Amino acid sequence: MIWTVGAIAVWLVSWGVNHYIARHHPNAGWAKLLVPVLFGATLLVLWEGLVRGLNVSPVILPPPSMIAARFAQSTDLLWGDFIQTILKGALSGYVIGCGAAIVVAVLIDRSPFLQRGLLPVGNFVAALPIVGIAPILVMWFGFDWQSKAAVVVVMVFFPVLVNMVAGLAATDALQRDLMATYSASYGQALMKLRLPAAMPFLFNGLKIATTLALIGAIVAEFFGSPTRGMGFRISTAVGQLDLPLVWAEITVAALAGSGFFGGMALLEKAVTFWHPSQRAK
Amino acid sequence: MKSVAPILTVLAAIVVLWYGAAVWLNSQWIYDQAARAGTEVTATQVLTETMVQDRPVLPAPHQVAQGLWQGLTGQAITSKRSLVYHGWITLSATLAGFVLGTVAGILLSVGIVHSRAMDMSVMPWAIASQTIPIQAIAPMVIVVLASLGIKGLLPKAIIAAYLSFFPVLVGMVKGLRAPEGQQLDLLSTYNASRAATFWKLRLPSSMPYLFASLKVGIAAALVGAIVAELPAGASSGLGARLLSGSYYGQTIQIWSALLTAAALAASLVMVVGLIERATLKRMGMAR
Numbered sequence: 001m002i003w004t005v006g007a008i009a010v011w012l013v014s015w016g017v018n019h020y021i022a023r024h025h026p027n028a029g030w031a032k033l034l035v036p037v038l039f040g041a042t043l044l045v046l047w048e049g050l051v052r053g054l055n056v057s058p059v060i061l062p063p064p065s066m067i068a069a070r071f072a073q074s075t076d077l078l079w080g081d082f083i084q085t086i087l088k089g090a091l092s093g094y095v096i097g098c099g100a101a102i103v104v105a106v107l108i109d110r111s112p113f114l115q116r117g118l119l120p121v122g123n124f125v126a127a128l129p130i131v132g133i134a135p136i137l138v139m140w141f142g143f144d145w146q147s148k149a150a151v152v153v154v155m156v157f158f159p160v161l162v163n164m165v166a167g168l169a170a171t172d173a174l175q176r177d178l179m180a181t182y183s184a185s186y187g188q189a190l191m192k193l194r195l196p197a198a199m200p201f202l203f204n205g206l207k208i209a210t211t212l213a214l215i216g217a218i219v220a221e222f223f224g225s226p227t228r229g230m231g232f233r234i235s236t237a238v239g240q241l242d243l244p245l246v247w248a249e250i251t252v253a254a255l256a257g258s259g260f261f262g263g264m265a266l267l268e269k270a271v272t273f274w275h276p277s278q279r280a281k
Numbered sequence: 282m283k284s285v286a287p288i289l290t291v292l293a294a295i296v297v298l299w300y301g302a303a304v305w306l307n308s309q310w311i312y313d314q315a316a317r318a319g320t321e322v323t324a325t326q327v328l329t330e331t332m333v334q335d336r337p338v339l340p341a342p343h344q345v346a347q348g349l350w351q352g353l354t355g356q357a358i359t360s361k362r363s364l365v366y367h368g369w370i371t372l373s374a375t376l377a378g379f380v381l382g383t384v385a386g387i388l389l390s391v392g393i394v395h396s397r398a399m400d401m402s403v404m405p406w407a408i409a410s411q412t413i414p415i416q417a418i419a420p421m422v423i424v425v426l427a428s429l430g431i432k433g434l435l436p437k438a439i440i441a442a443y444l445s446f447f448p449v450l451v452g453m454v455k456g457l458r459a460p461e462g463q464q465l466d467l468l469s470t471y472n473a474s475r476a477a478t479f480w481k482l483r484l485p486s487s488m489p490y491l492f493a494s495l496k497v498g499i500a501a502a503l504v505g506a507i508v509a510e511l512p513a514g515a516s517s518g519l520g521a522r523l524l525s526g527s528y529y530g531q532t533i534q535i536w537s538a539l540l541t542a543a544a545l546a547a548s549l550v551m552v553v554g555l556i557e558r559a560t561l562k563r564m565g566m567a568r
Binding site (some may be wrong): 018019023032035040059061114115117121128131132133134135218222224231238239243246249250257 | 284286287288289290291292295306338397398400401402403404405406409411413414415416417418420421424425428429500503504507508511519523524526527530532535536538539542543546547
Protein backbone atom coordinates (compact mmCIF):
# COMPACT_ATOMS: atom_id res chain seq x y z
CA MET A 1 0.00 0.00 0.00
CA ILE A 2 2.76 2.41 1.02
CA TRP A 3 4.50 1.72 -2.31
CA THR A 4 1.42 2.55 -4.36
CA VAL A 5 0.64 5.75 -2.49
CA GLY A 6 4.28 6.81 -2.53
CA ALA A 7 4.61 6.23 -6.27
CA ILE A 8 1.46 8.19 -7.03
CA ALA A 9 2.63 11.00 -4.75
CA VAL A 10 5.99 11.18 -6.57
CA TRP A 11 4.13 11.23 -9.85
CA LEU A 12 1.89 14.12 -8.81
CA VAL A 13 4.79 16.16 -7.39
CA SER A 14 6.97 15.72 -10.48
CA TRP A 15 4.00 16.50 -12.72
CA GLY A 16 3.55 19.73 -10.80
CA VAL A 17 7.26 20.57 -11.08
CA ASN A 18 7.17 19.90 -14.83
CA HIS A 19 4.12 22.13 -15.19
CA TYR A 20 5.86 24.87 -13.26
CA ILE A 21 9.04 24.62 -15.38
CA ALA A 22 7.09 24.47 -18.63
CA ARG A 23 5.10 27.54 -17.65
CA HIS A 24 7.86 29.74 -16.30
CA HIS A 25 11.04 28.66 -18.12
CA PRO A 26 9.79 27.16 -21.37
CA ASN A 27 12.88 28.12 -23.41
CA ALA A 28 15.72 27.58 -20.98
CA GLY A 29 18.31 25.06 -22.12
CA TRP A 30 18.35 23.18 -18.84
CA ALA A 31 14.55 22.91 -18.82
CA LYS A 32 14.56 21.11 -22.17
CA LEU A 33 16.80 18.46 -20.65
CA LEU A 34 15.39 18.37 -17.13
CA VAL A 35 11.70 17.98 -18.03
CA PRO A 36 12.01 14.79 -20.11
CA VAL A 37 14.52 13.30 -17.67
CA LEU A 38 12.17 14.00 -14.78
CA PHE A 39 9.30 12.47 -16.74
CA GLY A 40 11.31 9.32 -17.51
CA ALA A 41 12.45 8.96 -13.91
CA THR A 42 8.86 9.38 -12.73
CA LEU A 43 7.73 6.62 -15.05
CA LEU A 44 10.36 4.31 -13.55
CA VAL A 45 9.31 5.19 -9.98
CA LEU A 46 5.65 4.71 -10.87
CA TRP A 47 6.45 1.34 -12.45
CA GLU A 48 8.48 0.20 -9.43
CA GLY A 49 5.90 1.42 -6.94
CA LEU A 50 2.87 -0.02 -8.68
CA VAL A 51 4.50 -3.40 -9.31
CA ARG A 52 5.50 -3.68 -5.63
CA GLY A 53 2.39 -2.08 -4.23
CA LEU A 54 -0.05 -4.15 -6.24
CA ASN A 55 2.04 -7.33 -5.86
CA VAL A 56 2.34 -7.94 -9.58
CA SER A 57 4.11 -11.23 -10.21
CA PRO A 58 7.63 -10.74 -11.67
CA VAL A 59 6.64 -13.31 -14.29
CA ILE A 60 4.28 -10.73 -15.74
CA LEU A 61 6.14 -7.48 -15.14
CA PRO A 62 9.36 -7.33 -13.12
CA PRO A 63 10.13 -4.02 -11.35
CA PRO A 64 12.99 -1.90 -12.77
CA SER A 65 15.24 -2.62 -9.77
CA MET A 66 15.04 -6.36 -10.49
CA ILE A 67 15.87 -5.74 -14.15
CA ALA A 68 18.83 -3.57 -13.19
CA ALA A 69 20.09 -6.28 -10.82
CA ARG A 70 19.77 -8.94 -13.54
CA PHE A 71 21.52 -6.63 -15.98
CA ALA A 72 24.46 -6.08 -13.63
CA GLN A 73 24.62 -9.79 -12.84
CA SER A 74 24.72 -11.02 -16.45
CA THR A 75 26.85 -8.43 -18.22
CA ASP A 76 29.04 -11.16 -19.78
CA LEU A 77 26.06 -12.90 -21.32
CA LEU A 78 24.60 -9.62 -22.59
CA TRP A 79 27.95 -8.54 -24.03
CA GLY A 80 28.27 -11.81 -25.95
CA ASP A 81 24.75 -11.39 -27.35
CA PHE A 82 25.53 -7.79 -28.20
CA ILE A 83 28.61 -8.80 -30.21
CA GLN A 84 26.75 -11.59 -32.00
CA THR A 85 23.63 -9.63 -32.93
CA ILE A 86 24.60 -5.97 -33.11
CA LEU A 87 28.25 -5.94 -34.13
CA LYS A 88 28.35 -9.04 -36.33
CA GLY A 89 24.80 -9.21 -37.67
CA ALA A 90 23.37 -5.72 -37.75
CA LEU A 91 26.48 -3.59 -38.28
CA SER A 92 28.07 -5.64 -41.09
CA GLY A 93 24.72 -5.90 -42.86
CA TYR A 94 24.15 -2.19 -42.40
CA VAL A 95 27.51 -1.26 -43.95
CA ILE A 96 27.09 -3.65 -46.90
CA GLY A 97 23.45 -2.71 -47.54
CA CYS A 98 23.94 1.05 -47.31
CA GLY A 99 27.14 0.90 -49.36
CA ALA A 100 25.43 -1.11 -52.10
CA ALA A 101 22.45 1.25 -52.11
CA ILE A 102 24.69 4.33 -52.49
CA VAL A 103 26.66 2.73 -55.33
CA VAL A 104 23.49 1.62 -57.14
CA ALA A 105 21.98 5.09 -56.70
CA VAL A 106 25.02 6.75 -58.27
CA LEU A 107 24.99 4.20 -61.13
CA ILE A 108 21.31 4.53 -62.02
CA ASP A 109 21.56 8.29 -61.66
CA ARG A 110 22.92 8.50 -65.22
CA SER A 111 19.92 6.68 -66.66
CA PRO A 112 16.52 8.41 -66.33
CA PHE A 113 14.94 5.27 -67.79
CA LEU A 114 16.23 3.08 -64.97
CA GLN A 115 15.26 5.71 -62.42
CA ARG A 116 11.67 5.85 -63.62
CA GLY A 117 11.55 2.08 -63.45
CA LEU A 118 13.42 1.42 -60.22
CA LEU A 119 12.02 4.17 -58.02
CA PRO A 120 8.36 3.06 -57.98
CA VAL A 121 9.51 -0.53 -57.46
CA GLY A 122 11.89 0.60 -54.69
CA ASN A 123 9.18 2.66 -53.00
CA PHE A 124 6.85 -0.32 -53.18
CA VAL A 125 9.42 -2.73 -51.76
CA ALA A 126 10.33 -0.26 -48.98
CA ALA A 127 6.73 -0.50 -47.69
CA LEU A 128 6.60 -4.31 -47.75
CA PRO A 129 6.96 -6.53 -44.69
CA ILE A 130 10.52 -7.43 -45.66
CA VAL A 131 11.09 -9.19 -42.33
CA GLY A 132 9.23 -12.05 -44.01
CA ILE A 133 12.25 -12.98 -46.11
CA ALA A 134 14.13 -13.81 -42.91
CA PRO A 135 13.24 -17.55 -43.01
CA ILE A 136 14.40 -17.81 -46.62
CA LEU A 137 17.72 -16.13 -45.95
CA VAL A 138 18.29 -18.17 -42.80
CA MET A 139 17.80 -21.26 -44.98
CA TRP A 140 20.33 -20.01 -47.53
CA PHE A 141 23.07 -18.59 -45.33
CA GLY A 142 22.85 -20.84 -42.29
CA PHE A 143 22.12 -20.08 -38.66
CA ASP A 144 25.11 -17.88 -37.87
CA TRP A 145 25.44 -14.13 -38.24
CA GLN A 146 25.85 -14.21 -42.03
CA SER A 147 22.12 -14.84 -42.53
CA LYS A 148 21.26 -12.03 -40.12
CA ALA A 149 23.53 -9.68 -42.01
CA ALA A 150 21.83 -10.73 -45.25
CA VAL A 151 18.39 -9.90 -43.84
CA VAL A 152 19.73 -6.52 -42.72
CA VAL A 153 21.21 -5.86 -46.18
CA VAL A 154 17.83 -6.40 -47.84
CA MET A 155 15.99 -4.36 -45.21
CA VAL A 156 18.19 -1.27 -45.37
CA PHE A 157 18.85 -1.31 -49.13
CA PHE A 158 15.64 0.21 -50.47
CA PRO A 159 15.07 3.07 -47.98
CA VAL A 160 18.66 4.22 -48.51
CA LEU A 161 18.41 3.79 -52.30
CA VAL A 162 15.22 5.84 -52.56
CA ASN A 163 16.63 8.63 -50.39
CA MET A 164 19.97 8.70 -52.19
CA VAL A 165 18.35 8.93 -55.64
CA ALA A 166 16.15 11.78 -54.39
CA GLY A 167 19.27 13.43 -52.95
CA LEU A 168 21.21 13.19 -56.21
CA ALA A 169 18.32 14.97 -57.92
CA ALA A 170 18.28 17.73 -55.30
CA THR A 171 20.54 20.24 -57.05
CA ASP A 172 18.76 22.99 -58.94
CA ALA A 173 19.38 24.10 -62.52
CA LEU A 174 21.26 27.22 -61.44
CA GLN A 175 23.88 25.21 -59.54
CA ARG A 176 24.30 22.71 -62.37
CA ASP A 177 24.64 25.56 -64.86
CA LEU A 178 27.41 27.02 -62.73
CA MET A 179 29.23 23.70 -62.91
CA ALA A 180 28.71 23.65 -66.67
CA THR A 181 30.20 27.16 -67.01
CA TYR A 182 33.24 25.90 -65.12
CA SER A 183 33.30 23.11 -67.75
CA ALA A 184 33.30 20.56 -64.94
CA SER A 185 33.32 16.92 -66.00
CA TYR A 186 30.59 14.52 -64.83
CA GLY A 187 32.87 13.18 -62.12
CA GLN A 188 33.85 16.63 -60.90
CA ALA A 189 30.26 17.83 -60.76
CA LEU A 190 29.35 14.66 -58.89
CA MET A 191 32.12 15.02 -56.32
CA LYS A 192 31.93 18.76 -55.77
CA LEU A 193 28.24 19.49 -56.13
CA ARG A 194 25.83 16.60 -56.27
CA LEU A 195 27.22 14.22 -53.65
CA PRO A 196 27.50 16.97 -51.02
CA ALA A 197 24.00 18.18 -51.93
CA ALA A 198 22.69 14.62 -51.53
CA MET A 199 24.05 14.24 -47.99
CA PRO A 200 20.99 15.55 -46.06
CA PHE A 201 18.78 13.08 -47.96
CA LEU A 202 21.29 10.25 -47.56
CA PHE A 203 21.48 10.75 -43.80
CA ASN A 204 17.69 10.75 -43.59
CA GLY A 205 17.77 7.28 -45.14
CA LEU A 206 20.72 6.16 -43.03
CA LYS A 207 18.93 7.16 -39.83
CA ILE A 208 15.78 5.25 -40.79
CA ALA A 209 17.98 2.27 -41.63
CA THR A 210 19.58 2.09 -38.16
CA THR A 211 16.34 0.93 -36.56
CA LEU A 212 15.56 -1.39 -39.47
CA ALA A 213 18.99 -2.99 -39.12
CA LEU A 214 18.43 -3.84 -35.46
CA ILE A 215 14.93 -5.13 -36.12
CA GLY A 216 16.16 -7.31 -38.99
CA ALA A 217 19.03 -8.77 -36.98
CA ILE A 218 16.89 -9.56 -33.93
CA VAL A 219 13.81 -10.90 -35.74
CA ALA A 220 15.95 -13.10 -38.04
CA GLU A 221 17.16 -14.91 -34.93
CA PHE A 222 13.62 -16.05 -34.20
CA PHE A 223 13.95 -18.30 -37.27
CA GLY A 224 17.05 -20.08 -36.09
CA SER A 225 20.35 -19.00 -34.58
CA PRO A 226 23.39 -20.32 -32.74
CA THR A 227 22.93 -20.45 -28.96
CA ARG A 228 23.72 -16.80 -28.48
CA GLY A 229 22.35 -13.54 -29.78
CA MET A 230 19.70 -11.14 -28.53
CA GLY A 231 16.76 -12.55 -30.49
CA PHE A 232 17.66 -16.08 -29.42
CA ARG A 233 18.03 -15.02 -25.78
CA ILE A 234 14.74 -13.15 -25.78
CA SER A 235 12.78 -16.05 -27.23
CA THR A 236 14.35 -18.68 -24.94
CA ALA A 237 14.20 -16.52 -21.79
CA VAL A 238 10.52 -15.89 -22.48
CA GLY A 239 10.07 -19.65 -22.66
CA GLN A 240 11.71 -20.01 -19.23
CA LEU A 241 9.66 -17.08 -17.89
CA ASP A 242 12.92 -15.31 -17.01
CA LEU A 243 11.36 -11.92 -17.64
CA PRO A 244 14.09 -9.84 -15.93
CA LEU A 245 16.62 -11.21 -18.44
CA VAL A 246 14.25 -10.41 -21.32
CA TRP A 247 13.92 -6.84 -20.08
CA ALA A 248 17.69 -6.60 -19.67
CA GLU A 249 18.08 -7.63 -23.33
CA ILE A 250 15.47 -5.07 -24.31
CA THR A 251 17.44 -2.45 -22.40
CA VAL A 252 20.53 -3.42 -24.37
CA ALA A 253 18.56 -3.24 -27.62
CA ALA A 254 17.17 0.17 -26.68
CA LEU A 255 20.61 1.49 -25.73
CA ALA A 256 22.17 0.08 -28.91
CA GLY A 257 19.35 1.52 -31.03
CA SER A 258 19.58 4.98 -29.49
CA GLY A 259 23.37 4.91 -29.61
CA PHE A 260 23.41 3.85 -33.26
CA PHE A 261 20.86 6.52 -34.19
CA GLY A 262 22.64 9.15 -32.11
CA GLY A 263 25.95 8.28 -33.76
CA MET A 264 24.46 8.75 -37.22
CA ALA A 265 22.89 12.03 -36.09
CA LEU A 266 26.28 13.27 -34.86
CA LEU A 267 27.91 12.23 -38.13
CA GLU A 268 25.15 14.03 -40.00
CA LYS A 269 25.81 17.17 -38.00
CA ALA A 270 29.51 17.00 -38.86
CA VAL A 271 28.94 16.32 -42.58
CA THR A 272 25.97 18.57 -43.33
CA PHE A 273 26.91 21.50 -41.09
CA TRP A 274 26.03 23.84 -43.97
CA HIS A 275 22.38 22.73 -44.23
CA PRO A 276 19.69 25.14 -42.89
CA SER A 277 18.19 22.45 -40.65
CA GLN A 278 21.55 22.14 -38.85
CA ARG A 279 22.33 25.87 -38.67
CA ALA A 280 18.95 27.15 -37.51
CA LYS A 281 18.97 26.97 -33.76
CA MET B 282 1.97 7.02 -67.91
CA LYS B 283 5.43 7.28 -69.43
CA SER B 284 6.89 5.34 -66.53
CA VAL B 285 4.93 2.16 -67.34
CA ALA B 286 7.54 0.90 -69.82
CA PRO B 287 10.51 1.40 -67.42
CA ILE B 288 8.64 -0.27 -64.55
CA LEU B 289 7.74 -3.23 -66.75
CA THR B 290 11.35 -3.47 -67.92
CA VAL B 291 12.60 -3.53 -64.33
CA LEU B 292 10.01 -6.13 -63.36
CA ALA B 293 10.94 -8.27 -66.38
CA ALA B 294 14.61 -7.99 -65.43
CA ILE B 295 13.76 -9.13 -61.90
CA VAL B 296 11.89 -12.19 -63.26
CA VAL B 297 14.80 -13.08 -65.57
CA LEU B 298 17.30 -12.72 -62.72
CA TRP B 299 15.02 -14.81 -60.53
CA TYR B 300 14.92 -17.66 -63.08
CA GLY B 301 18.69 -17.47 -63.47
CA ALA B 302 19.20 -17.59 -59.70
CA ALA B 303 16.74 -20.49 -59.42
CA VAL B 304 18.70 -22.54 -61.94
CA TRP B 305 22.00 -21.68 -60.29
CA LEU B 306 20.90 -22.35 -56.69
CA ASN B 307 18.85 -25.48 -57.41
CA SER B 308 21.36 -27.18 -59.70
CA GLN B 309 23.63 -28.12 -56.81
CA TRP B 310 21.07 -30.58 -55.48
CA ILE B 311 20.65 -32.21 -58.87
CA TYR B 312 24.42 -32.62 -59.32
CA ASP B 313 24.60 -34.13 -55.83
CA GLN B 314 21.79 -36.56 -56.64
CA ALA B 315 23.42 -37.54 -59.92
CA ALA B 316 26.82 -38.02 -58.29
CA ARG B 317 25.23 -40.22 -55.65
CA ALA B 318 23.48 -42.31 -58.29
CA GLY B 319 26.64 -42.43 -60.37
CA THR B 320 24.99 -40.95 -63.47
CA GLU B 321 25.77 -37.98 -65.64
CA VAL B 322 23.26 -35.21 -66.22
CA THR B 323 23.09 -33.08 -69.35
CA ALA B 324 22.62 -29.33 -69.27
CA THR B 325 19.03 -29.52 -70.52
CA GLN B 326 18.16 -32.08 -67.86
CA VAL B 327 19.51 -29.76 -65.15
CA LEU B 328 17.60 -26.87 -66.63
CA THR B 329 14.25 -28.68 -66.65
CA GLU B 330 14.72 -30.31 -63.28
CA THR B 331 15.57 -27.07 -61.47
CA MET B 332 12.15 -25.80 -62.45
CA VAL B 333 10.06 -28.57 -60.90
CA GLN B 334 11.67 -29.54 -57.59
CA ASP B 335 9.44 -30.15 -54.59
CA ARG B 336 11.58 -28.27 -52.11
CA PRO B 337 13.82 -26.05 -54.19
CA VAL B 338 16.33 -23.73 -52.56
CA LEU B 339 14.77 -20.94 -54.60
CA PRO B 340 11.43 -21.75 -56.21
CA ALA B 341 11.07 -20.50 -59.76
CA PRO B 342 8.50 -17.70 -60.25
CA HIS B 343 5.95 -19.99 -61.91
CA GLN B 344 6.16 -22.42 -58.97
CA VAL B 345 5.47 -19.59 -56.55
CA ALA B 346 2.60 -18.35 -58.71
CA GLN B 347 1.20 -21.88 -58.75
CA GLY B 348 1.57 -22.21 -54.98
CA LEU B 349 -0.10 -18.85 -54.52
CA TRP B 350 -2.98 -19.76 -56.81
CA GLN B 351 -3.37 -23.10 -55.07
CA GLY B 352 -3.35 -21.39 -51.69
CA LEU B 353 -5.86 -18.74 -52.68
CA THR B 354 -8.36 -20.77 -54.70
CA GLY B 355 -7.36 -24.43 -54.25
CA GLN B 356 -9.63 -25.08 -51.26
CA ALA B 357 -12.48 -23.64 -49.27
CA ILE B 358 -11.45 -20.34 -47.70
CA THR B 359 -12.11 -21.72 -44.22
CA SER B 360 -9.55 -24.49 -44.73
CA LYS B 361 -6.34 -24.39 -42.69
CA ARG B 362 -4.37 -24.62 -45.91
CA SER B 363 -6.02 -21.63 -47.53
CA LEU B 364 -4.01 -18.43 -47.74
CA VAL B 365 -7.27 -16.48 -47.65
CA TYR B 366 -7.92 -17.90 -44.18
CA HIS B 367 -4.41 -17.07 -42.90
CA GLY B 368 -4.44 -13.69 -44.60
CA TRP B 369 -7.74 -12.86 -42.92
CA ILE B 370 -6.37 -13.78 -39.48
CA THR B 371 -3.43 -11.46 -40.01
CA LEU B 372 -5.55 -8.75 -41.58
CA SER B 373 -8.04 -8.66 -38.71
CA ALA B 374 -5.22 -8.28 -36.16
CA THR B 375 -3.64 -5.60 -38.34
CA LEU B 376 -6.84 -3.58 -38.67
CA ALA B 377 -7.79 -3.87 -35.01
CA GLY B 378 -4.29 -2.78 -33.98
CA PHE B 379 -4.20 -0.02 -36.55
CA VAL B 380 -7.47 1.49 -35.29
CA LEU B 381 -6.32 1.25 -31.65
CA GLY B 382 -2.92 2.75 -32.39
CA THR B 383 -4.28 5.54 -34.57
CA VAL B 384 -6.91 6.62 -32.03
CA ALA B 385 -4.35 6.57 -29.21
CA GLY B 386 -1.82 8.48 -31.34
CA ILE B 387 -4.34 11.17 -32.28
CA LEU B 388 -5.57 11.60 -28.69
CA LEU B 389 -2.05 11.91 -27.31
CA SER B 390 -1.04 14.35 -30.05
CA VAL B 391 -4.02 16.57 -29.16
CA GLY B 392 -2.84 16.55 -25.55
CA ILE B 393 0.73 17.35 -26.56
CA VAL B 394 -0.28 20.26 -28.76
CA HIS B 395 -2.42 21.79 -26.01
CA SER B 396 -0.17 21.20 -23.01
CA ARG B 397 3.30 22.66 -22.95
CA ALA B 398 4.37 20.42 -20.05
CA MET B 399 3.22 17.29 -21.87
CA ASP B 400 5.01 18.40 -25.01
CA MET B 401 8.29 18.93 -23.18
CA SER B 402 8.13 15.68 -21.24
CA VAL B 403 6.56 13.18 -23.67
CA MET B 404 7.85 14.23 -27.09
CA PRO B 405 11.57 13.51 -26.55
CA TRP B 406 10.65 10.01 -25.37
CA ALA B 407 8.26 9.46 -28.28
CA ILE B 408 11.01 10.37 -30.73
CA ALA B 409 13.66 8.35 -28.89
CA SER B 410 11.38 5.33 -28.76
CA GLN B 411 11.38 5.21 -32.57
CA THR B 412 15.06 4.29 -32.50
CA ILE B 413 14.32 1.16 -30.44
CA PRO B 414 13.73 -2.16 -32.19
CA ILE B 415 10.22 -2.62 -30.82
CA GLN B 416 9.50 -5.83 -32.73
CA ALA B 417 11.99 -7.60 -30.50
CA ILE B 418 9.58 -7.47 -27.58
CA ALA B 419 6.74 -9.05 -29.55
CA PRO B 420 7.30 -12.61 -28.28
CA MET B 421 7.41 -11.38 -24.70
CA VAL B 422 4.14 -9.51 -24.97
CA ILE B 423 2.51 -12.58 -26.54
CA VAL B 424 3.72 -14.99 -23.87
CA VAL B 425 2.96 -12.67 -20.94
CA LEU B 426 -0.55 -11.95 -22.18
CA ALA B 427 -1.07 -15.66 -22.81
CA SER B 428 -0.08 -16.40 -19.20
CA LEU B 429 -2.74 -13.90 -18.14
CA GLY B 430 -5.23 -15.87 -20.21
CA ILE B 431 -5.43 -13.39 -23.07
CA LYS B 432 -4.99 -15.16 -26.39
CA GLY B 433 -5.96 -14.87 -30.01
CA LEU B 434 -6.53 -11.55 -31.66
CA LEU B 435 -5.83 -9.10 -28.85
CA PRO B 436 -2.08 -9.63 -28.19
CA LYS B 437 -1.30 -9.35 -31.90
CA ALA B 438 -3.48 -6.26 -32.16
CA ILE B 439 -1.60 -4.67 -29.24
CA ILE B 440 1.74 -5.10 -31.00
CA ALA B 441 0.32 -3.82 -34.27
CA ALA B 442 -1.17 -0.86 -32.37
CA TYR B 443 2.15 -0.12 -30.70
CA LEU B 444 3.93 -0.02 -34.04
CA SER B 445 1.38 2.22 -35.76
CA PHE B 446 1.08 4.50 -32.73
CA PHE B 447 4.36 6.42 -33.05
CA PRO B 448 4.20 7.39 -36.73
CA VAL B 449 0.67 8.71 -36.16
CA LEU B 450 1.68 10.57 -32.99
CA VAL B 451 4.70 12.26 -34.55
CA GLY B 452 2.84 13.08 -37.78
CA MET B 453 -0.21 14.47 -36.00
CA VAL B 454 1.84 16.69 -33.66
CA LYS B 455 3.47 18.14 -36.77
CA GLY B 456 0.10 18.45 -38.51
CA LEU B 457 -1.74 20.10 -35.62
CA ARG B 458 1.08 22.66 -35.47
CA ALA B 459 0.97 23.22 -39.23
CA PRO B 460 -1.30 26.34 -39.19
CA GLU B 461 0.74 29.50 -39.61
CA GLY B 462 0.91 32.30 -37.09
CA GLN B 463 -1.27 34.48 -39.30
CA GLN B 464 -4.07 31.92 -39.36
CA LEU B 465 -3.90 31.47 -35.59
CA ASP B 466 -3.88 35.25 -35.16
CA LEU B 467 -6.99 35.56 -37.32
CA LEU B 468 -8.85 33.11 -35.11
CA SER B 469 -7.76 34.94 -31.98
CA THR B 470 -9.06 38.23 -33.44
CA TYR B 471 -12.38 36.38 -33.83
CA ASN B 472 -12.05 35.53 -30.12
CA ALA B 473 -12.32 31.86 -31.03
CA SER B 474 -12.10 29.42 -28.14
CA ARG B 475 -9.38 26.75 -28.04
CA ALA B 476 -11.95 24.13 -29.02
CA ALA B 477 -13.14 26.17 -31.97
CA THR B 478 -9.55 26.76 -33.08
CA PHE B 479 -8.98 23.04 -32.88
CA TRP B 480 -12.06 21.98 -34.86
CA LYS B 481 -12.01 24.75 -37.45
CA LEU B 482 -8.31 25.26 -38.07
CA ARG B 483 -5.91 22.77 -36.49
CA LEU B 484 -7.73 19.54 -37.32
CA PRO B 485 -8.46 20.38 -40.97
CA SER B 486 -4.92 21.58 -41.63
CA SER B 487 -3.47 18.41 -40.09
CA MET B 488 -5.19 16.11 -42.61
CA PRO B 489 -2.34 15.78 -45.14
CA TYR B 490 0.05 14.94 -42.30
CA LEU B 491 -2.42 12.48 -40.83
CA PHE B 492 -2.77 10.55 -44.07
CA ALA B 493 0.97 10.48 -44.69
CA SER B 494 1.49 8.91 -41.29
CA LEU B 495 -1.51 6.59 -41.68
CA LYS B 496 0.20 5.06 -44.71
CA VAL B 497 3.36 4.44 -42.72
CA GLY B 498 1.31 3.27 -39.75
CA ILE B 499 -0.76 0.66 -41.57
CA ALA B 500 2.33 -0.87 -43.18
CA ALA B 501 3.98 -0.96 -39.74
CA ALA B 502 0.86 -2.51 -38.21
CA LEU B 503 0.96 -5.33 -40.76
CA VAL B 504 4.63 -6.01 -40.01
CA GLY B 505 3.77 -6.01 -36.31
CA ALA B 506 0.93 -8.50 -36.77
CA ILE B 507 3.16 -10.82 -38.80
CA VAL B 508 6.04 -10.65 -36.32
CA ALA B 509 3.57 -11.22 -33.48
CA GLU B 510 2.60 -14.52 -35.08
CA LEU B 511 6.17 -15.80 -35.06
CA PRO B 512 6.51 -16.92 -31.42
CA ALA B 513 5.71 -20.57 -30.95
CA GLY B 514 2.09 -21.30 -30.34
CA ALA B 515 0.52 -19.37 -33.17
CA SER B 516 -0.92 -21.82 -35.66
CA SER B 517 -2.71 -19.47 -38.01
CA GLY B 518 -1.83 -16.27 -39.78
CA LEU B 519 0.76 -15.40 -42.39
CA GLY B 520 3.57 -15.22 -39.82
CA ALA B 521 2.78 -18.74 -38.64
CA ARG B 522 2.83 -19.89 -42.29
CA LEU B 523 6.30 -18.38 -42.67
CA LEU B 524 7.53 -20.08 -39.51
CA SER B 525 6.10 -23.53 -40.27
CA GLY B 526 7.40 -23.27 -43.83
CA SER B 527 10.87 -22.55 -42.51
CA TYR B 528 10.69 -25.45 -40.04
CA TYR B 529 9.71 -28.00 -42.68
CA GLY B 530 11.73 -26.60 -45.58
CA GLN B 531 8.59 -25.82 -47.59
CA THR B 532 10.09 -22.99 -49.59
CA ILE B 533 7.13 -22.61 -51.92
CA GLN B 534 4.87 -22.14 -48.90
CA ILE B 535 7.18 -19.41 -47.52
CA TRP B 536 7.25 -17.56 -50.80
CA SER B 537 3.49 -17.70 -51.30
CA ALA B 538 2.88 -16.46 -47.76
CA LEU B 539 5.42 -13.71 -48.37
CA LEU B 540 3.76 -12.63 -51.61
CA THR B 541 0.34 -12.68 -49.93
CA ALA B 542 1.73 -10.41 -47.21
CA ALA B 543 3.23 -8.12 -49.85
CA ALA B 544 -0.06 -7.91 -51.75
CA LEU B 545 -1.89 -7.24 -48.48
CA ALA B 546 0.53 -4.43 -47.58
CA ALA B 547 0.27 -2.88 -51.03
CA SER B 548 -3.52 -2.96 -51.06
CA LEU B 549 -3.81 -1.58 -47.51
CA VAL B 550 -1.55 1.35 -48.39
CA MET B 551 -3.52 1.84 -51.60
CA VAL B 552 -6.87 1.91 -49.75
CA VAL B 553 -5.54 4.56 -47.36
CA GLY B 554 -4.28 6.47 -50.40
CA LEU B 555 -7.73 6.36 -52.02
CA ILE B 556 -9.41 7.58 -48.82
CA GLU B 557 -6.79 10.32 -48.64
CA ARG B 558 -7.53 11.50 -52.16
CA ALA B 559 -11.29 11.49 -51.64
CA THR B 560 -11.03 13.33 -48.29
CA LEU B 561 -8.57 15.95 -49.45
CA LYS B 562 -10.62 16.55 -52.56
CA ARG B 563 -13.78 17.12 -50.54
CA MET B 564 -11.89 19.46 -48.23
CA GLY B 565 -10.52 21.38 -51.20
CA MET B 566 -6.93 20.51 -50.36
CA ALA B 567 -6.17 18.21 -53.28
CA ARG B 568 -3.22 19.25 -55.36
